[in-house]
Amino acid sequence: MTTVVEYSGSGDPARSLALMWRTAERPSRGAKPALTVARIVRAAIDVADGEGLVALSMRRVADQLGVGTMSLYTHVPGKGELLDLMLDTVYGETERPDMDGRPWRERLDQVARANLALYSRHPWLLHVATTRPPLGPNLIAKYDYELRAVADAGLAEIEMDAVLSLVLQYVHGAAxxxxxxxxxxxxxxxxDNDWWMAHQPFLAKIGDAAxxxxxxxxxxxxGAAFDGTIDPGFAFEFGLSRLLDGIEVFVNRSADHPSRPGP
Structure with missing residues (x-):
């Protein structure tokens, strides 16, 4: 599948925000079933899930819905705003069980796994640069929920944000x-095993163990353990445990030295 990089926040900010917060919904007219922002976004997500971001266009989404391309522009001004809507919509899918009474490490572990599952359902998310995130209701609710994982860990506010970002960036790479x-x-x-076995005879001849x-x-x-070059499941579990180990050292140091300057 061909990949492409898209950028969130590339549309008109005012129009994206109005659409994400549903302050600009327009009624649909005609004999066909009502065309709404929600239907358009769902169709766009289906296209991206099945064909990748390279296939995403206003025309392709219109084809998915069985309508003319121009009818989409009545509801969504362009692809940039549509991408922001897609992101905010799928951000609403992450599981958010009650965190009360659970230690912060267990909470962060759950946050990491929920985000890994999100990438697994929607691999196209890996090809969207979100340094300018869509500030929709689902993203803000997700951020607020995930910050609660370390809300009682004794960290300063900027440290809470940094710890969460560290975990989410790790998950992005693992995914x-x-x-x-x-x-x-x-x-x-x-x-991977087929690939490894195909290379083994040649490597055995040219390899220099000394x-x-x-x-x-x-x-x-x-290679023997993973039947190939890597086992993503093992790598995720190992890396997440070591990452949480490191955060635990930092949290404990924060408790011992609450007024220390800087990182």
Whole structure:
């Protein structure tokens, strides 16, 4: 599947915000079932889920809905605003169980897994740059909920934001590895194990274990353990545990030195 990078916040901010907060809904006219912002956004998400962002266009979404392209512009001014709406809509999907009575580490673990599941359902999210996030109701509710994971950990407000960002950035990278592995297998028709076995005979002939002892030993052990180059599930679990270990050290240090300057 061809990939493309899109940027949130590329549309008219005022119009995106009005649409996300549903202050600019227009009634639909005609004999066809009512065309609404929600229907348009749902169709766009379906296109992106099935065909990737490279296929996303106002015309393709109109085809998905069985309407003329110009009818979409009555409700959504363009692709930039549509992408913001798509993002805010899927941000409303993450699971948000009650956090009361649970330790902060368990809460952060749950936040990480909920976001990994979101990327798994909507791999196109990995190809949207969100340094200018769509400030819709679902994103703000998601941010508020996820901050509660560390609300009682004794951190300053900027530290709470930084810890959450650290976890979410880790999940983004881990999800990319998992999605790319799945896509590589679909596009090539070759599993990681197939790929590894195809390379083994040649590597056995040219490999120099004496020159590269660590690469030989560790690479062979990993290949045997994972039937390929990497197991995204193992990598996610290992990395998340080590990340939370590091955050725990930071939280404990914050408790011991609450007035320390800087990071």
């Amino acid at each position: 990319r590895v998992s999605v790319e592995k799945s896509q590589a297998e679909r596009q090539t028709g070759m599993t 020159k590269y002892p660590l690469a030989t030993a560790v690479g062979s052990a990993a």
